Each structure stands twice: as structure tokens, then as C-alpha cells.
Amino acid sequence: MSPASSVAALRAAFGPALLRDRVTCGDTVVWVDASRSRDILAWLKDTPGQEFNYLTDVTAVDYRDPERPLEVVYQLRSLARRTDLRLKIPLDKSAPLEVDSVVDLWKGADWLEREVFDMFGVRFRGHPDLRRILMWDTYAEGHPLRKDFPLRGHFTRAEQTRQALAANPEAHYSIEELSIAEAFDELPEDVRQRLAKGERGYVK
Amino acid sequence: MGLTAPEPTEAELAGVSPNFLTTRLDALTNWGRANSLWPMPFGTACCAIEFMATAAGRFDLARFGMERMSFSPRQADVLICAGRLPFKLAPIIRRIWDQMPQPKWAISMGACASTGGIFDTYAMVQGIDTIIPVDVYVPGCPPRPEGLIYGIRLLQKKIMGETMTDPTLRVEHLVDDRGYFLPPERIDEISEPFGNSVHQTRSA
Numbered sequence: 001m002s003p004a005s006s007v008a009a010l011r012a013a014f015g016p017a018l019l020r021d022r023v024t025c026g027d028t029v030v031w032v033d034a035s036r037s038r039d040i041l042a043w044l045k046d047t048p049g050q051e052f053n054y055l056t057d058v059t060a061v062d063y064r065d066p067e068r069p070l071e072v073v074y075q076l077r078s079l080a081r082r083t084d085l086r087l088k089i090p091l092d093k094s095a096p097l098e099v100d101s102v103v104d105l106w107k108g109a110d111w112l113e114r115e116v117f118d119m120f121g122v123r124f125r126g127h128p129d130l131r132r133i134l135m136w137d138t139y140a141e142g143h144p145l146r147k148d149f150p151l152r153g154h155f156t157r158a159e160q161t162r163q164a165l166a167a168n169p170e171a172h173y174s175i176e177e178l179s180i181a182e183a184f185d186e187l188p189e190d191v192r193q194r195l196a197k198g199e200r201g202y203v204k
Numbered sequence: 205m206g207l208t209a210p211e212p213t214e215a216e217l218a219g220v221s222p223n224f225l226t227t228r229l230d231a232l233t234n235w236g237r238a239n240s241l242w243p244m245p246f247g248t249a250c251c252a253i254e255f256m257a258t259a260a261g262r263f264d265l266a267r268f269g270m271e272r273m274s275f276s277p278r279q280a281d282v283l284i285c286a287g288r289l290p291f292k293l294a295p296i297i298r299r300i301w302d303q304m305p306q307p308k309w310a311i312s313m314g315a316c317a318s319t320g321g322i323f324d325t326y327a328m329v330q331g332i333d334t335i336i337p338v339d340v341y342v343p344g345c346p347p348r349p350e351g352l353i354y355g356i357r358l359l360q361k362k363i364m365g366e367t368m369t370d371p372t373l374r375v376e377h378l379v380d381d382r383g384y385f386l387p388p389e390r391i392d393e394i395s396e397p398f399g400n401s402v403h404q405t406r407s408a
Contacts, residue, residue, distance in 0.1 A: 153326030
């Protein structure tokens with residue numbers, strides 16, 4: 001089934017929630033309503049004949065025209081049918097930027113949606129762990145890829161340097177260290193014995 | 205963060221003077237130090253590739269006594285920052301610098317480590333000399349191995365000129381308790397845009 005027939009099937013199933021569609025540079029793009037986006041993505045993933053079982057990427061586009069809505073982009077691929085579909089969700093910038101998370105559909109969406117949140121400030125409803133992923137947790141200047149964000153940031157260089165130096169680099173690793181300590185009981189016996197001898201500093 | 209040391213008093217300054225014994229001892233220790241510099245490679249970008257080429261067989265950094273790459277800061281003498289430094293890495297390079305025992309030196313390799321280079325953005329430190337003291341700047345994007353070797357030879361020359369009768373030689377101060385290595389206005393001054401990027405204003 002070609003991408004064009006996916007569009008026809010989407011239109012039949014969801015009607016007005018499919019805002020428009022277009023083929024550009026050989027890629028099929030559909031714009032869908034934000035309120036139905038999760039239903040549509042779940043339908044595309046689970047319906048026989050669609051089977052878009054691989055989420056290639058989640059990203060967003062902020063256009064220079066302030067009137068134009070910000071778009072969240074889902075790039076889907078069906079590994080079985082070897083076809084792609086791009087799905088865009090326009091979000092009005094005057095309202096809070098929110099869409100439904102699809103982490104429960106594609107687990108790989110977790111970090112991709114965190115990145116969109118970090119860079120564009122789009123909140124994903126139902127995301128299990130929505131925090132910054134590229135910038136540090138205490139980053140206070142905003143969301144860098146938004147068009148209203150100045151290239152060099154809002155703060156002075158001195159203030160940026162101060163805030164960066166105030167961050168505790170080890171805080172980033174403590175969560176990993178913690179999970180290693182928590183997973184101790186599930187490790188294989190020989191690894192546990194090596195760790196217990198203090199090779200890596202864990203004694204239990 | 206470990207950079208503070210008491211200012212030498214006038215009496216202490218008066219108590220030391222170069223004589224035959226100290227100058228001969230200087231020559232010996234400096235000769236030893238300059239010819240067994242163990243580098244701590246802090247490679248973050250393409251400069252690190254050139255650094256690897258410098259250390260590999262064709263250019264053979266071992267000829268200059270840099271026999272051993274020290275991937276532990278505790279056994280390192282010279283920090284070579286090869287590549288751009290994002291603000292997220294700023295506290296980490298400072299921590300590594302603090303962990304290195306005296307005597308220690310730093311080489312800023314390449315345009316990005318020295319000035320921020322083309323990355324005049326919200327995420328990038330505009331020169332690592334706003335974070336740690338730098339002895340030698342190696343220009344280039346990235347510098348060729350010959351360039352880095354020239355920088356290392358310059359550093360060896362600088363080390364040969366050091367004297368133990370200078371009590372201020374190893375003293376490093378933070379300007380205040382906010383973690384600044386340079387005064388904030390000085391950081392802003394040396395982070396000013398230059399070249400083509402002056403046409404971009406902070407608000408644009």
C-alpha cells in the first residue's frame with residue numbers, strides 16, 4: 001500500500017481531524033489536529049495494512065513568522081511495508097504548547113520527546129519523565145531552538161559562566177550510579193562477586 | 205573549589221632570592237619537568253583527531269617526553285583542551301583542572317577552545333581561559349600536528365624559564381566565592397562578538 005492510500009484511509013477514518021496533506025520531494029506529509037494526534041498515531045501503528053511500527057524521529061519546527069503555528073513532526077516508517085509517512089501537528093503559539101505523548105506506543109519516543117521539550121518547550125501529556133535532556137536541569141534561559149530565543153542566549157556571558165560553574169558535574173552521574181547499586185541483586189553471580197570485592201567500589 | 209591559596213606576605217617575598225644553588229636546582233627541576241610532560245587529553249571535537257595524529261607514530265609526541273597519555277588527572281602535568289567546550293562541560297574541565305596536582309599547565313588547542321571559534325552561541329564557552337588559566341594557545345581550525353608540537357615546544361620553553369624563587373608562580377585565585385576565575389565584566393569583555401558575528405545583536 002502506498003503512502004497516498006494511507007492518506008485516503010486516514011481521511012476515511014478520521015475525516016476533519018486530517019487537516020491537509022501534501023507530497024513534497026517524494027515524501028507524503030499529513031497535518032493533523034492536535035486533539036486527535038494520539039488516536040491517529042495509534043491507528044497508524046496498529047491498523048493492519050498501515051503498520052507504521054518504527055518511529056524514526058520526533059522533532060519540531062518553529063517558523064520565523066510569529067503568526068504561523070509551531071509544528072511537531074513525527075516521522076514514521078513501516079519496516080514491513082518499506083514506506084514512510086510524515087505527520088505534522090500544528091500548535092497555536094498563543095495557547096500552551098501541548099500534545100499527547102506517544103511513549104506508550106513507541107518506547108523510543110521517550111528521549112525524542114524530551115529533546116523537543118528541551119529545545120522547543122512543547123509539553124507532552126502523559127510522558128513518564130519529561131525533563132531536559134541536552135541542556136542541564138537547572139538551565140533557566142528558555143528553549144534554545146525557538147525563534148524568539150536570541151542566538152547567544154538571554155543572559156550575559158558572565159552569568160552563563162557562573163551558572164555553568166555552579167552546576168555539580170557529579171549530580172548527572174549519581175542517577176546512573178544509583179541504578180547500578182539498585183540493580184546489584186539482579187547481576188550475574190560472577191559480576192556480583194567481583195563488585196563485592198570492591199573492584200568498583202561497591203561493597204554489599 | 206581548591207584554587208585558593210594565601211597571598212604571600214612581604215616578609216615571605218623578601219626571604220627568597222635567587223642564588224647559585226636555587227638557580228642550578230631550577231635548571232635541574234625545569235629540565236626534568238619540561239621533558240617529561242604527561243598530557244591529560246581533554247578532547248571534545250575535531251582537534252582531538254589532530255591530537256591523536258600528533259601522538260601517533262608519524263609525529264610521535266613521545267619524542268618530547270610525552271610518553272604517556274595520562275587519562276587520570278592525578279598523574280597529569282599538562283591539560284590539553286582539544287576542541288570546543290560547551291557550558292555543560294565547564295564544571296567538568298574545572299573539576300579536572302582542580303584534581304591535577306601542581307605543577308600543572310594548560311594548552312588551549314584550536315580556535316574553539318581559545319575563543320569559542322565559530323560557535324558564538326548560547327551553549328558554548330567563549331574561550332577556556334574564562335574557566336581555567338591557560339599557558340599556551342594553539343591557533344588553527346584544527347591546528348595541524350606541527351602546530352600542536354610547536355605549542356608544546358613553547359610550553360617547554362616557558363617551563364625552562366620558571367624559578368622556584370617566584371612565590372606567586374603557582375598561585376591561583378578565584379575572584380570571589382561565586383566560582384568565577386575571571387571577574388564577570390572581564391568575561392563579558394573577552395566574550396564579545398568579533399568578525400562577522402558583530403552584526404548579530406543580542407536581541408536579534
